[in-house]
Amino acid sequence: MKLHGYFRSSAAFRVRIALNLKGLKVEHCSHHLRKGEQRSASYLALNPQGLVPTLERDSGDVLSQSLAIIEWLEETHPLPSLLPPEPWARARVRAIALAVSCDIHPVQNLKVLNRLRGLGLDEAAVVEWAAWANKEGLEACEALLAAEPGPFCFGAAPTLADVCLVPQLGNARRFMVDVNRFPRLLAAEAAAMALPAFADAVPERQQDRE
Amino acid sequence: MKLHGYFRSSAAFRVRIALNLKGLKVEHCSHHLRKGEQRSASYLALNPQGLVPTLERDSGDVLSQSLAIIEWLEETHPLPSLLPPEPWARARVRAIALAVSCDIHPVQNLKVLNRLRGLGLDEAAVVEWAAWANKEGLEACEALLAAEPGPFCFGAAPTLADVCLVPQLGNARRFMVDVNRFPRLLAAEAAAMALPAFADAVPERQQDRE
Numbered sequence: 001m002k003l004h005g006y007f008r009s010s011a012a013f014r015v016r017i018a019l020n021l022k023g024l025k026v027e028h029c030s031h032h033l034r035k036g037e038q039r040s041a042s043y044l045a046l047n048p049q050g051l052v053p054t055l056e057r058d059s060g061d062v063l064s065q066s067l068a069i070i071e072w073l074e075e076t077h078p079l080p081s082l083l084p085p086e087p088w089a090r091a092r093v094r095a096i097a098l099a100v101s102c103d104i105h106p107v108q109n110l111k112v113l114n115r116l117r118g119l120g121l122d123e124a125a126v127v128e129w130a131a132w133a134n135k136e137g138l139e140a141c142e143a144l145l146a147a148e149p150g151p152f153c154f155g156a157a158p159t160l161a162d163v164c165l166v167p168q169l170g171n172a173r174r175f176m177v178d179v180n181r182f183p184r185l186l187a188a189e190a191a192a193m194a195l196p197a198f199a200d201a202v203p204e205r206q207q208d209r210e
Numbered sequence: 211m212k213l214h215g216y217f218r219s220s221a222a223f224r225v226r227i228a229l230n231l232k233g234l235k236v237e238h239c240s241h242h243l244r245k246g247e248q249r250s251a252s253y254l255a256l257n258p259q260g261l262v263p264t265l266e267r268d269s270g271d272v273l274s275q276s277l278a279i280i281e282w283l284e285e286t287h288p289l290p291s292l293l294p295p296e297p298w299a300r301a302r303v304r305a306i307a308l309a310v311s312c313d314i315h316p317v318q319n320l321k322v323l324n325r326l327r328g329l330g331l332d333e334a335a336v337v338e339w340a341a342w343a344n345k346e347g348l349e350a351c352e353a354l355l356a357a358e359p360g361p362f363c364f365g366a367a368p369t370l371a372d373v374c375l376v377p378q379l380g381n382a383r384r385f386m387v388d389v390n391r392f393p394r395l396l397a398a399e400a401a402a403m404a405l406p407a408f409a410d411a412v413p414e415r416q417q418d419r420e
Contacts (some may be wrong), residue, residue, distance in 0.1 A: 050350075071304055102277075
């Protein structure tokens with residue numbers, strides 16, 4: 001099995017964490033996003049959105065979208081579980097994962113920031129846009145998790161919520177958001193980063209890092 | 211059970227379709243997005259993201275994020291199923307749902323378009339931005355579904371993919387995208403709109419329509 005990704009992609013980072021938590025080894029194929037390799041004809045044949053990650057099975061079957069990949073891993077390799085057993089509790093975990101993956105990440109990804117540059121925005125304004133998306137979304141996550149027992153987003157073990165949150169906090173720092181505004185999120189991140197599954201998945205530890 | 215929404219929100223539209231497909235009746239509470247009612251203190255207490263939809267149970271428990279709500283409906287009211295039984299097939303359905311819900315919708319929602327207006331973009335440029343997000347994303351969906359048997363996105367019955375696709379096609383038309391470029395998607399939409407569950411959920415048939 002191959003994971004098509006890029007060290008700095010926070011969506012690929014999510015899948016790397018999930019694979020590590022499940023104890024699964026895959027081959028990593030890097031596509032350099034800043035050089036536009038995700039727009040090559042050969043990559044678009046695998047992933048018509050031109051986004052990473054893509055999971056490729058040995059059969060050649062491909063699957064896009066980090067959360068679809070992680071839900072598939074969860075269904076086919078149930079332990080350790082990334083979603084709690086009770087439906088409402090599962091839904092609340094997914095709500096955090098989606099708040100990050102729908103409402104923060106795509107609004108500040110490379111494609112959107114490049115389009116803003118194309119509209120004539122200078123670098124400071126582009127970074128301000130990305131910071132805004134991170135700050136608003138993380139503020140909402142902080143509020144949603146305020147009453148949840150820690151240390152992780154939802155209790156004593158990592159879930160899909162932590163898998164999405166940790167990479168996003170990395171992005172927030174890159175865009176100079178003051179993450180000290182989010183003590184509940186930082187506590188979850190600290191618990192997660194104490195686990196090798198998270199620590200080994202960070203961009204700086206990938207073979208294609210720069 | 212209450213669904214907090216707005217007739218024109220395509221994320222609320224998804225949940226309305228899913229509720230109809232499952233044969234579930236809920237009370238609808240409208241929050242006028244263009245008047246900013248989703249930013250009121252009382253609504254933010256329900257949904258700190260200030261987005262619709264929010265599902266509120268009779269117990270007062272609340273759940274945000276349309277896909278989290280729909281996955282919860284699927285787990286608690288399994289029939290008719292919105293996801294196929296086999297894990298890889300489920301994952302492919304989710305990949306389409308997420309391609310729409312992560313990579314198209316949030317990039318063209320009201321919040322983002324208002325921020326573009328705040329940067330000084332005129333209405334033509336704002337519509338062009340929204341059209342771009344729709345066109346790129348729907349092109350990818352057309353490619354991802356090209357080899358799938360119809361008439362729905364994935365075969366003979368509607369799935370979560372159709373639940374997300376149909377509202378997005380409505381947005382694409384609002385932003386003047388030429389949807390005739392997407393014959394596979396239009397075929398799925400036609401099959402869906404022949405079902406009362408979809409037809410009754412359209413914005414124009416909601417009580418809060420303008």
